[in-house]
């Protein structure tokens with residue numbers, strides 16, 4: 001069956017759409033009668049239609065003269081998989097809640113109370129203490145809850161600590177690039193050395209001089225590339241290491257002695273609520289805080305010292321500004337879950353098993369590959385995949401992004417996977433979260449659906 005206009009090859013074409021009603025109509029090109037299923041969004045806009053399982057119409061009715069993109073194929077692409085993931089949430093942040101989580105099981109006694117009241121402050125301190133214990137953070141490190149999620153925590157670290165000496169900055173994806181840009185353009189530091197690498201790669205860690213301050217991301221969430229370990233960081237360094245580890249902490253082993261500043265957020269590996277960040281400081285980082293005053297002003301929510309002394313309360317639950325006690329309860333529940341399943345080792349193990357499911361699938365796939373080709377650098381949390389089929393790679397960037405979007409829409413429509421399109425600045429592809437709260441069985445169930453979605457779009 002060859003479509004008179006579009007031909008058999010699946011195409012991504014934009015056509016003016018007949019303007020009459022959708023039901024019971026004929027394709028203006030091949031005259032076939034269409035029994036169309038149209039879905040409407042909450043604004044009553046048609047967002048998706050399909051018919052006879054051979055043509056998929058992603059529709060944008062937001063414009064008066066509607067245009068449609070038609071993927072045409074002569075045959076039903078493949079059998080629809082039977083089993084769906086029990087939980088289709090594979091977003092890279094906020095990530096899915098831990099198995100068994102429920103809103104009802106959270107304690108609500110602290111809601112409506114001052115976060116400075118003793119019981120509430122104790123809960124904040126418990127998040128700090130339990131995180132420290134679970135992660136094996138050395139006793140002489142201080143850990144605090146700070147505003148603004150991981151972004152807040154990392155900016156706070158950079159604004160407080162950088163400028164004392166030259167800075168080495170490693171970037172290999174969007175977040176590292178963001179820190180580099182802020183160091184250059186916001187803090188205006190000139191004495192910097194940048195080590196950059198493309199998506200899928202890592203810069204040469206052997207070149208980094210740890211006598212300067214070193215700024216890096218442990219796990220590049222948008223490329224799925226992580227540093228393999230901390231061996232490249234000298235134990236006798238003069239500089240401080242500032243590490244954005246938000247998509248690594250609770251899923252990867254962290255060599256704390258190599259890290260002077262580590263930041264993460266609740267919404268990542270433990271699947272907590274957004275808004276709050278955590279910062280862990282080594283004794284040398286605290287010493288820098290107490291002995292160095294940056295040349296720029298510090299907003300109140302960044303201030304960790306007063307009159308040259310660390311504000312100790314911040315590291316015992318007296319947060320700089322008001323936290324959400326509901327988010328605190330949620331984080332405490334996540335920490336209990338993490339402890340119950342066996343602690344850090346189990347969290348790491350779960351994430352590794354999730355990566356293994358995808359590795360096994362990719363190995364036998366003729367269209368999917370890892371963005372990070374080197375297995376030892378591959379993230380087990382933000383698992384980034386590229387499509388290496390010539391049909392896809394020969395297409396323009398826009399068309400590639402459209403294909404990925406169509407796949408994402410189809411999978412979401414089927415309630416099979418939400419939020420698995422790659423990051424907007426990354427090469428077009430898929431990103432599937434494999435952190436500790438994701439069940440390997442759900443990933444197993446998802447895998448055949450990836451084939452299904454790709455075949456459906458490709459035709």
Ligand SMILES: Cc1ncc(COP(=O)(O)O)c(C=O)c1O
Pocket residue numbers: 092093148149150151152175217219220221222244246247265267
């Ligand atoms: C590596 C990295 N840094 C920073 C952020 C920003 O985190 P947040 O939204 O918690 O501030 C993210 C979020 O995905 C991230 O992955």
